[in-house]
Amino acid sequence: MGLRYSLTKKHNFLLSFTSVISMLGICLGVLVLIVALSVINGSITVMRDEALKAVPHAIISGPNLLDSWEQEISILSEADSVLSAAPFIEGDAIIRYQGEVRFAKLRGVAVELESNLAATSNQRYLELLEELKGTKNGIILGVQLAGSLGIYNSQELTMLSLGNLLAREVSYAQGFEVVGFADFGHYGNDSIALTNLDNAQKFFENDSGVDLQIKVDVEDIFRVESIVGQAIGLSSNLSFLAWSEAQAGLFSALNMEKILTALMLVMIIVIGAVNIISTLVMVVSDKSSDIAILRTMGASRSTVLKIFIIQGMISGILGTFLGALLGIVVAVNIAEFSLFIENFLNKIFPGENLYLISHLQTKIAAVEIILVCSAALVISFIATLYPAFTASKLNPAETLRYE
Numbered sequence: 105m106g107l108r109y110s111l112t113k114k115h116n117f118l119l120s121f122t123s124v125i126s127m128l129g130i131c132l133g134v135l136v137l138i139v140a141l142s143v144i145n146g147s148i149t150v151m152r153d154e155a156l157k158a159v160p161h162a163i164i165s166g167p168n169l170l171d172s173w174e175q176e177i178s179i180l181s182e183a184d185s186v187l188s189a190a191p192f193i194e195g196d197a198i199i200r201y202q203g204e205v206r207f208a209k210l211r212g213v214a215v216e217l218e219s220n221l222a223a224t225s226n227q228r229y230l231e232l233l234e235e236l237k238g239t240k241n242g243i244i245l246g247v248q249l250a251g252s253l254g255i256y257n258s259q260e261l262t263m264l265s266l267g268n269l270l271a272r273e274v275s276y277a278q279g280f281e282v283v284g285f286a287d288f289g290h291y292g293n294d295s296i297a298l299t300n301l302d303n304a305q306k307f308f309e310n311d312s313g314v315d316l317q318i319k320v321d322v323e324d325i326f327r328v329e330s331i332v333g334q335a336i337g338l339s340s341n342l343s344f345l346a347w348s349e350a351q352a353g354l355f356s357a358l359n360m361e362k363i364l365t366a367l368m369l370v371m372i373i374v375i376g377a378v379n380i381i382s383t384l385v386m387v388v389s390d391k392s393s394d395i396a397i398l399r400t401m402g403a404s405r406s407t408v409l410k411i412f413i414i415q416g417m418i419s420g421i422l423g424t425f426l427g428a429l430l431g432i433v434v435a436v437n438i439a440e441f442s443l444f445i446e447n448f449l450n451k452i453f454p455g456e457n458l459y460l461i462s463h464l465q466t467k468i469a470a471v472e473i474i475l476v477c478s479a480a481l482v483i484s485f486i487a488t489l490y491p492a493f494t495a496s497k498l499n500p501a502e503t504l505r506y507e
Contacts, residue, residue: 122383123419129376130423130480131430137369137476138431138468143438144362145472146465151358155351157289158296160319162332163350164189166342170316176342177217180320183335187321190217193304195314196266199297200277201253208249208297210263212304232284241303243280248294250285257282263297267311278307320344373480376423377487380416384491387415388498395498405496412492413485420484424477432473435466 169176173191180189194211215237219230236242243263245255255261264277280299288296299307308314322331328346336342348355388395395408434441 122379122386126376126379126383127419127423127426129379130373130420130484131376131427133369133371133373133376134424134427134476134480135431135434136372137366138428138473139435139438139466140365140369141362141472141476142431142435142466142468144358144365145467145469148355148358148362149467150465151290151354152351154290155354156325156347157287158292159347159350161322161325161328162320162344162346164318164320164332164336164342164344165315168341169318173316173318176318176336180318180335183331185323185327185331186335187323188217188220189318189320190214190220191301191316191318192218193301193308193314193316195304195308195311197263197297197307198266198269199249199253199261199263201255201259201261204253206249206253207266207295208263209292209295210265210297210299210304210307212299212301212307214301226287229286232286235283236298236300239281239283239300241278241280242283242299244284244286244298245282246288246293246296247285249297250282252294255282257284263307265308265311265314267308267313271310273310276310278303370479370483373483377420377483380419380484380487381491383419384412384416384488385494388412388491388495392498395495399498408498409492409496412495413488416488416491417481417484420481420487424480424484427480428473428477432468435468438466 164176164180166172166176169191177189177191180186190213192211192213194209197208197210199206199208215233219233232244236244243261245253250256253261258281260279260281262277262279264274268274268276280297280303286298287293305316320328320332320335322328324331325347328348332344332346336344398408399405
């Protein structure tokens, strides 16, 4: 009965207009929220991939790894879900080249084992490792680091460990020959320099804070803690640091930004819900005589309550469904939409060089879409309660007396 009444009763223009505005408010809120969350998810995925170019899936540390790393790597290589493991040593250093000085992280690797790591699947990087293997003091620089120094292949540079610099032991500076440049990701291109493990051990032999460690790549980066934890077993001498912990500050900030963005955009849905309240209050006022007649004909208060809840929920359901559909379409085609808008604006304002981000990456999470739609429906339902209760409590006799 409630649905039949809602669909067949006549509306005046103002009520119809406010109903449409209510639906569009819900629709806009759901649409923007889905698109924003998808863009943030895509950004987090891109940043994670970039971070993993510079940071291993997990780093294993221990007091005796310098003598036992070959045995530990043999054990790790046989563990389930472990793709590869390799030793490395990394410490802070300064690079000096033709009067230019830069801080860097010098990383020493065992070239043969490094080539097996999942992160080294790039063919150009494998070729550079082969070149590094054939040199005595070769070094590979991150592309941005090399660019900032203005350095080219086969040129020599001088490096000094930060420990020796602080101790003023400048005589320990060593020369390296550049064999090439590699992509270490957004977070490593401006700081990482790669050399042979033996060279790095000699370079850092006077730095007590720099120790040999093992980096591990696994099949599922989201299960790295359990995989590596099982692999190293009950050894009390070994500990490990997962990539998520190494980059905890970055991803915590991104997740907090995601939460705050969602909370702000939910306000658009709330505004749409407020319009539902306003619309239903106007309906109650406009149709008070109809409500009274329904009551005198035997309609119960619960029936009147259902009528107005259904009427309000129609706007909420239609707005949520339409917003979710449009949000998914926009999120999937965000690059095309942004490029279209950019071209459109440049036609309206020629010569203004208006550029939008046309290479956005999005990642749609079904769980988040369900949560957004559920939140919109709950907010819409709550918005209907006050007007619906008001309508159900109208006194038929009092209302008809003044008609």
